[in-house]
Amino acid sequence: MRAAVLNLPREDAATKVNATLGMVFFIGSWAMAFGAIFLSFLVLRQRVGVWPPEGIALPSFPMAAVATAVLLASSALLHLAVKREESDQPGIQPLWIAGLGLGVGFAALQGWLWMDLMGAGRLPTSGLYESLFYGLTWIHAVHVVIGLLSLVWASVGLKTGRYGSHRLSTVSNIAIFWHFVDVVWIVLFLGFFVF
Amino acid sequence: MSGDHIHPEPTSFLSKYVFSHDHKVIAKQFMWFGLIWLGIGGIMAMMIRWQLANPGMPVPAIGEFLFPRTNGVLDPATYNTLFTMHGTIMIFLGLTPLMIGAFGNWCIPLMIGARDMIFPLLNMLSFWTVFVGGCVGFYSLFVPMGANEAGWTSYATLSTTVGAQGLGETLWAVAVFLIGASSIMGGINYMTTIIRLRAPGMTWGKLPLTVWALFLTSVLNVLFIPVIGSAMILLFLDRAVGTSFFTPASLMQGGGGGDPILYQHLFWIFGHPEVYILILPAWGFVCDLLSFFARKPAFGYRASVGAMTAVTVLSAVVYGHHMFTTGLSPMLGESFMLLTMIISVPAEILFFNWLHTLWKGNLRLEVPMLWAIGVIFVFGLGGLTGIYLATIGTDIFLHDTYFVVGHFHLTMAASALFGTFGALTFWFPKMFGRRMNQTLGKIHFWGTIVPLTFVFCLMFAMGYAGMPRRYFDHTSAEWLADLQHMNKMATHAAFLLGAVQLVFVYNFIKSRFWGPVAEENPWEVGTLDWSMPTPVPYYNFKEIPTVHTGPHEFSHPALGEDRDWIPMTEKLPT
Numbered sequence: 001m002r003a004a005v006l007n008l009p010r011e012d013a014a015t016k017v018n019a020t021l022g023m024v025f026f027i028g029s030w031a032m033a034f035g036a037i038f039l040s041f042l043v044l045r046q047r048v049g050v051w052p053p054e055g056i057a058l059p060s061f062p063m064a065a066v067a068t069a070v071l072l073a074s075s076a077l078l079h080l081a082v083k084r085e086e087s088d089q090p091g092i093q094p095l096w097i098a099g100l101g102l103g104v105g106f107a108a109l110q111g112w113l114w115m116d117l118m119g120a121g122r123l124p125t126s127g128l129y130e131s132l133f134y135g136l137t138w139i140h141a142v143h144v145v146i147g148l149l150s151l152v153w154a155s156v157g158l159k160t161g162r163y164g165s166h167r168l169s170t171v172s173n174i175a176i177f178w179h180f181v182d183v184v185w186i187v188l189f190l191g192f193f194v195f
Numbered sequence: 196m197s198g199d200h201i202h203p204e205p206t207s208f209l210s211k212y213v214f215s216h217d218h219k220v221i222a223k224q225f226m227w228f229g230l231i232w233l234g235i236g237g238i239m240a241m242m243i244r245w246q247l248a249n250p251g252m253p254v255p256a257i258g259e260f261l262f263p264r265t266n267g268v269l270d271p272a273t274y275n276t277l278f279t280m281h282g283t284i285m286i287f288l289g290l291t292p293l294m295i296g297a298f299g300n301w302c303i304p305l306m307i308g309a310r311d312m313i314f315p316l317l318n319m320l321s322f323w324t325v326f327v328g329g330c331v332g333f334y335s336l337f338v339p340m341g342a343n344e345a346g347w348t349s350y351a352t353l354s355t356t357v358g359a360q361g362l363g364e365t366l367w368a369v370a371v372f373l374i375g376a377s378s379i380m381g382g383i384n385y386m387t388t389i390i391r392l393r394a395p396g397m398t399w400g401k402l403p404l405t406v407w408a409l410f411l412t413s414v415l416n417v418l419f420i421p422v423i424g425s426a427m428i429l430l431f432l433d434r435a436v437g438t439s440f441f442t443p444a445s446l447m448q449g450g451g452g453g454d455p456i457l458y459q460h461l462f463w464i465f466g467h468p469e470v471y472i473l474i475l476p477a478w479g480f481v482c483d484l485l486s487f488f489a490r491k492p493a494f495g496y497r498a499s500v501g502a503m504t505a506v507t508v509l510s511a512v513v514y515g516h517h518m519f520t521t522g523l524s525p526m527l528g529e530s531f532m533l534l535t536m537i538i539s540v541p542a543e544i545l546f547f548n549w550l551h552t553l554w555k556g557n558l559r560l561e562v563p564m565l566w567a568i569g570v571i572f573v574f575g576l577g578g579l580t581g582i583y584l585a586t587i588g589t590d591i592f593l594h595d596t597y598f599v600v601g602h603f604h605l606t607m608a609a610s611a612l613f614g615t616f617g618a619l620t621f622w623f624p625k626m627f628g629r630r631m632n633q634t635l636g637k638i639h640f641w642g643t644i645v646p647l648t649f650v651f652c653l654m655f656a657m658g659y660a661g662m663p664r665r666y667f668d669h670t671s672a673e674w675l676a677d678l679q680h681m682n683k684m685a686t687h688a689a690f691l692l693g694a695v696q697l698v699f700v701y702n703f704i705k706s707r708f709w710g711p712v713a714e715e716n717p718w719e720v721g722t723l724d725w726s727m728p729t730p731v732p733y734y735n736f737k738e739i740p741t742v743h744t745g746p747h748e749f750s751h752p753a754l755g756e757d758r759d760w761i762p763m764t765e766k767l768p769t
Contacts, residue, residue: 014391017391018313018387018391021387021390021391022313022314022317022383022384022387025382025383025386025387025417026379026383028417028418029379029382029383029417029418029420029421030421032417032418032419032421032422033421033422033424033425034425035422036421036422036424036425036426036461036464037425037429039460039461040425040429040440040457040461043454043457043460044440044453044454044457047444047452047453047454124432124436124437124438125436125437125438125439127439127452128439128452128453130438131432131438131439131440131453132440134436134438135429135432135436135438135440138432139425139428
């Protein structure tokens with residue numbers, strides 16, 4: 001993998017490091033943003049009293065578990081795609097498109113979770129549990145949408161060969177962002193459905 | 196993407212001056228933007244002072260125009276808006292764009308020997324994001340029910356729908372979020388640039404201290420601005436959607452019930468690093484300027500770097516001292532008190548280094564040097580009074596009084612402002628190729644520092660006597676009536692302070708367009724930014740320079756008689 005990077009002209013290896021470093025700082029920054037959100041979650045969860053609340057409709061655990069599995073699989077496919085790109089193997093596109101497809105699947109399941117809960121009469125204004133569930137998943141969903149748009153943008157770019165020497169850093173940065181979205185969802189899943 | 200290529204120079208007006216990727220143009224955009232907001236925030240301060248000295252009297256000159264409904268008299272809501280927006284504007288739209296936006300952009304690539312920022316497109320987006328944020332903030336002044344009235348801290352529940360029904364508060368949250376996003380973009384860019392694009396030989400131990408300070412500021416920006424971003428999102432959801440993150444159960448109709456103190460935690464986790472975000476660049480300017488104008492190496496370079504790094508780390512763990520009166524657990528309170536006391540130790544080290552840099556120096560009291568010495572003075576006053584606010588026993592008495600107002604205006608506002616003036620007057624000849632008038636500069640300096648010290652020292656006395664912050668009309672409280680003459684004195688001094696700023700505006704604009712043409716290195720310093728021709732070419736360095744000496748090698752015995760400085764690109768003669 002390293003050898004393939006170093007085979008590129010020197011500027012491109014440096015560009016890859018620059019781009020990855022910038023992305024790492026960006027993710028660090030966003031981790032602080034979600035850290036603040038998780039801190040709020042932990043503080044406010046104490047206020048709910050019984051967690052999860054009893055006697056009211058809750059978001060569906062099985063559906064959330066399926067959504068988690070779908071998102072994890074999507075991340076794994078993108079990881080494999082980037083591995084291929086790093087070692088100069090062809091065939092990144094099918095993996096990329098499949099990862100994108102699973103990402104869309106996650107978004108659909110997330111939408112279903114919201115519709116289901118709203119159908120049961122639990123609205124964002126209903127109480128603190130609902131504030132937390134809708135608020136936090138909305139914030140996460142914004143990142144899912146940004147991630148999906150970048151994935152679509154990159155798949156178009158991969159097809160047209162637009163990136164040239166920036167191809168690897170573009171692909172790997174978008175994958176890093178998607179893994180981050182994945183990790184945030186896992187924390188949310190653990191917080192709302194497991195613990 | 197990378198800043199080490201020579202890009203072709205843009206030719207159209209839009210790509211050259213508006214949507215430019217060139218860090219030097221972006222620096223100037225940030226500079227004009229920040230200066231305009233500094234002026235708006237300053238006018239707001241003058242109106243606040245007018246109300247404090249003459250409650251119920253129509254504001255002279257501009258009152259009839261701004262508040263026709265009340266015939267120029269400030270009503271309580273307008274007064275609340277003024278102090279809220281004064282704070283927000285000065286911090287987020289005045290000082291941050293000037294120090295970090297303008298001088299971060301100007302200094303970093305030129306001082307480390309790079310052709311541009313590492314992500315020029317991100318750099319451009321950073322400016323236009325803060326610009327949109329500024330526009331949203333400005334628009335919020337004109338919506339029905341007025342702008343934010345909850346103070347620059349906007350504590351819940353003053354800031355949730357319980358305390359503020361209007362659109363102004365919501366727009367304020369949006370504006371702060373956008374401005375924060377801009378700072379994060381800048382911070383990522385600065386950090387990556389400094390790590391990756393230093394010229395050969397420009398080791399971390401040879402970086403000018405300005406660059407070190409901007410690096411550490413960027414670290415804080417990248418780590419802590421997101422926290423207020425999250426707080427603003429939650430506040431926005433509470434206001435726009437009706438969630439209950441920050442509204443207690445007793446105030447909610449229907450279900451819910453969140454925690455207003457949580458907002459304070461989130462705000463101050465960001466808010467305390469923010470004061471260091473503002474002061475670190477000023478410290479960096481001072482470290483360098485003192486050495487440049489004392490014609491001596493910066494005393495204790497490594498200790499200064501270590502001290503600034505220690506402050507950066509500690510700034511993350513002291514925020515609780517803003518919350519001593521919220522019913523914080525006493526053990527937590529004492530921990531925060533101890534940590535706050537500890538942060539004064541690295542600050543003292545810097546102070547010691549500054550004084551030692553001056554000691555037996557061949558002082559050139561040019562205008563930038565005066566501002567640098569001014570920072571030492573006002574930061575010293577502000578820092579000393581911080582001890583009283585860090586101590587729980589005294590803070591509980593002084594909390595939310597004018598003592599606090601005096602303290603943070605001297606430490607964070609005046610020091611940062613003086614640092615900005617130092618930087619503006621210092622880099623002006625390289626930025627614009629012209630020189631500012633020295634006499635007017637000195638009048639501006641003395642006309643600023645004397646009334647400014649007077650105003651804020653009076654505030655210590657008034658606060659100690661118990662005058663609370665943010666009261667609309669102190670004279671309505673009998674026990675504050677005796678302080679009114681001090682309020683009047685402070686207002687007169689503040690008006691003088693405000694008037695003297697016009698000297699700066701005149702000098703700045705006149706020198707920008709009609710000043711005498713400056714030499715390429717008028718201050719005779721060796722850092723890379725001054726090794727360049729004026730105006731600096733589009734790609735900065737045709738050949739990336741190789742660095743051999745440190746940034747502060749002044750009056751070195753090996754240099755001989757004819758000059759007391761050496762460019763960083765030359766080797767010291769042996």
